Amino acid sequence: MSATTAPRTGDQPASAEAGALLEIRDLDITFSTGSGPVHAVRGANLEVYPGETVAIVGESGSGKSTTAMSIARLLPSNGKVTGGSIRFDGKDITSVPLGQIRALRGSEIGLVPQDPMSNLNPLWKVGSQIDEALAANGVAKGAAATKRTVELLEEAGLPDAERRAGQYPHEFSGGMRQRALIAMGLAARPRLLIADEPTSALDVTVQQQILDHLDTLTAELGVAVLLITHDLGLAAERAQHLVVMYKGQIVESGPALQILQDPQHPYTKRLIAAAPSLASRRLVSTKNGEAQDATEQAASGATGGSVAVSGRATDGDAPAGGAGPASGAGPAGDAGRGADAQRTREDTVISVQNLTKVFPLRGKVPWRTTPFTAVDDVSFDLRRGTTTAIVGESGSGKSTVAQMVLRLLEPTSGRVLFEGQDIAGMKGKEMMALRRRVQPIFQNPYGTLDPMYSIFRTIEEPLRLHGIGDASSREAKVRDLLDKVALPASMMRRYPNELSGGQRQRIAIARALALDPEVVVCDEAVSALDVLVQDQVLHLLNDLQSELGLSYLFITHDLAVVRQIADHTVVMEKGRVVEHGSTDEVFHDPQQEYTKRLLAAIPGGSIPLAGAETIEVDVDTDVPEADGARGDDREGTDGHHPLGGDPEDPFSGAGHV
């Protein structure tokens, strides 16, 4: 969906002098915390001109949201602007009385917040929450407001808006709520819209639809947009001007394309090198027994280093890197392998055969349940030393498959074979042996480690549980494992609450590796991490695979990540496998419309980047918009289910977190 020179409508003053709509100068923001003041933003400068889209890109904690929230004075009570100025429409609003800021909120400065699940008041009807915005800004009242609300919801792309306006937020899916929030943010026709990660909680295809719609709307209305995002690709695609923030400071800003293609600041270079949507090739292990910070290397500008394309080095003794190009599919892979690899090709570790899982859903009356097929006849193989990715949006059943492979959930029918043996019949010792050989890594770094356990105890637990070694040999093993995940041994005495998300995830990897497993099931293992950390963990996983000959079953919603890590890709939709093949085949020659749509929705995929390949996917992106019932606008109550969530709560999995 493209927006060219926008027809300026609305009540924009005709003069429209070339002044900035928003001008932030030397902004300092400080939070007072229990452990002293924290300088969240330091010396930030940025302008937003009428009608343009400016994106602030940064990792969590970079100060991007704080900067944006300070404009309409929406900082938490312990945050204060301690320096610099904010000018809106030529007027300094840094320290004007609150009443004047309130007059700007809604009518001049709108907000589309981040998390659609928590930003609507659950106790009021969606329509009334928009009515309220109209009334508060003097746009319309009473019946007129109700009518206008329906128009606004329609405008935001919500089908059946009249009925929807009378519903409560919990009756909406995540995408629908986000549309309602967009309608709300634009209700009083502000001149500046602050969009704070407006789609990061949504599935990619939904994200794309909503951003396209937002683009069109703001272009039509001539609204300037300040887009806050962690996703460089998305920012580059949506904004004309980019601002990159790092640790509270703006490190680089300028025209979006120019920054992407010719980044100057080392941090920006590092970000671009790590962004999976841009450097989308299969990773290759750069390490051979020796620890090396792959990300550091990538950051030094050697983008090519991390994206060198090749078949895979398997058992660690094959030379890493520098094999043939990835243009071909299977054959190219074979070319890079030795005879050893040839043998492993036939060696299937895990074979999933006709796996089906049916959950009973509570029906209209308590004593009746409706069967809901979460996983429907899924079959695939995982070959030794390779990675198979299962990719799909929320509700695709991918996590349910992972749970059945780990035997944390019993399948309704079908089998999971580990080295040819059905895991369903395993008991006692046999089961313990399987547990040693198949290990999981989960998504949420904050939930994966027991907060009461020291790092040493966490990693030692599996060894102790299986009665391996004595105290001193276990300690040696823990040290060795920490070294494998590139963490200092001094980490042993620490507790999870002291670690960052990426470090916790590395500890989780170390724990999973403690029993020397053959298969590791990574359930969205990097999804919750910031892009640089995600990149680091992906490299680590990849290095460990080549070093230890691990096989990965990689569950993810993120196609860009799949491209970096997987040899084989299984695309799932609504419990079924829609496409299945080598990663290169799936990416370069997708057969199914759904796969094409997923690929086209990867943000930033279309941006021409020096040193990176773009995927041209021939798909009409208007299709999903028209057929809005898919994914996004699926009604929460009609029995469709995001899997891996609570089978009784149709909304629990509506977004990735």
Next chain:
Amino acid sequence: MIWYIGRRLLQMIPVFLGATLLIYVMAFYAGGDPIQAIMGDKPLSPAVQDQLRSQYNLDKPLIVQWLIYVGKVVRGDFGVGFNGRPIIEQIRDAFPVTFRLAIIAVVFETILGIVAGVISGLKKGTWIDTTLLMVSLLVIAVPTFVIGFVAQFTLGVKLGVVPVNVGRDASLQNLLLPGFVLGVVSFAYVLRLTRTSITEVATADHVRTATAKGLSRTGVISKHIMRNSLIPVVTFIGADLGSLMGGAIVTERIFNIHGIGSVLYQAINKSESPVIVSVVTIMVMIFLLTNLIVDLLYAVLDPRIRHAK
């Protein structure tokens, strides 16, 4: 919604049965000879004992006795007390007094507790918040009867603005002070609960979104902070109405009010088990009933519950 109500009603049945069984067994059996428990220390001839045994169905198995008892209770028959008067009559006379007392207490704890809690929550960390918190802590730490004595002594004896004894004249006016005393501990709990709830909701995402829409501070507080944060408070107050009935035993003794609590107190003094069991059973029934009403109110206030299947 209808299944929600149905489920709550169904769940109430075992709770009611279990609670009456508990009371019944405790009152008549735990202390040894049930006849002795019924009659206290009065010496009885074997003939009278036998007659009493059959009158109270004590010759039948425990479960049967209890079922007969429950059957009668459901029909409003609680048997007769020592003075030969049906227990239900004693309760019927006393109940309205205690009910009035409890209503005064609930009104007091609700209005003052919520107002103080909202102020405290919105002005967290200020001197007014600290003061209110201190007061609430003190009220919880000092037993109700001490507060009752002090209030009676200062307002009744020293200042003479309220009657020291209520006695037979249980008018609303006379019950005002006892009602305050009865509700004062709950007031402290309401205050603390409201405060916690308000501070939690005030930092919620949807409140920031409402602010960003351009709503006035009053609009944000009344529409988005108050309603959301009052749901747990309403739950507490509803359930509390039942407990206040129990608290009445202390308050009624202090102010000499002839309510259900004083019926219970006299029964304790006389070890009149049938009356104790009856009064406690009624209090439990009221408690369960108010809890049910709270559950329904909850569904009215929260659409997510209303739509749950």
Next chain:
Amino acid sequence: MRSDHSPRTLRPADEHFVAPLDETPLREVDAVDTTAAPRSMWGEAAHNLIRNPVFVVSALLILLLLFIAAFPGLFTDFDPTKGDLGVSNQKPGDGHLLGTTVQGYDVWARILYGTRTSLSVGFFAMVISTVIGVVIGAFAGYVGGWIDEVLSRVTEIFFALPLVLGAIVAFTALSSGVSTFTIALILAVFGWTNIARITRGAVLSVKSQDFVTASTALGAGKLTNLAKHVLPNAIAPVIVTATVNLGVFIVAQATLSYLGLGNGSISWGSDISDAQPALRNNPMMLFYPSVALAICVLSFIMLGDAVRDALDPKARKR
């Protein structure tokens, strides 16, 4: 997808700004901070607690009360059980620190010895009720299904009988001469429900966490998980509630004494009750034991508050 990147704005000239590198030195991705000392959740809580004056004051008061309860004779020469009608109703001073009661008991001695009754009733009732509540709540939450349904109903049955009311019925069933421990037991039987509810809720939220699933995948059994991961993580709110309950039990015991349901041992509640008739002439008789009771209960409530603040990550940030 926006394919057109031509500016549609009024931005005069979009300059490419690059911050000087020395202003924001680039750190290693996800650097490990090796300087800080390791600190467990409880370690951190303890660290915060000893810096919280509310905790320090309430903990010191509780220690003092425990000491008094153990050695009341160290603080007075009078025997609290011996009334001397010759010194009835004396004002404070004159050898009797806080005066005497109508029966000529030394008020100060009664308060000191009353500490023992209140604290032991509170302590035993707290321990017993916590054990009952944790076992039932943890079992209901962890096992789930119909067992949860049954245990939840049982909890509701006991919840339907308010503490004092339940105790009244139990008392009337017992013949006179109940021990202090029996009083505690009765209070515990009717006072464990809030512990069970809190434990159940905490267990429910912990058991679905990834680290429990990870442990299962490592081969740990259900009971191992409950004991090693679920309970330790669910116990913090239970401890807080149990502390506050201790105060509640002390108040309940005093209320029971006031209603004449005591065992005749010296207690603040019975002293307050006894002082009521003399309120007109000697209000201080009522005042002293009430203050003792209030200080004791307040100490436990404040201790509970302080512990909760120390353990609550949200409260810690503020």
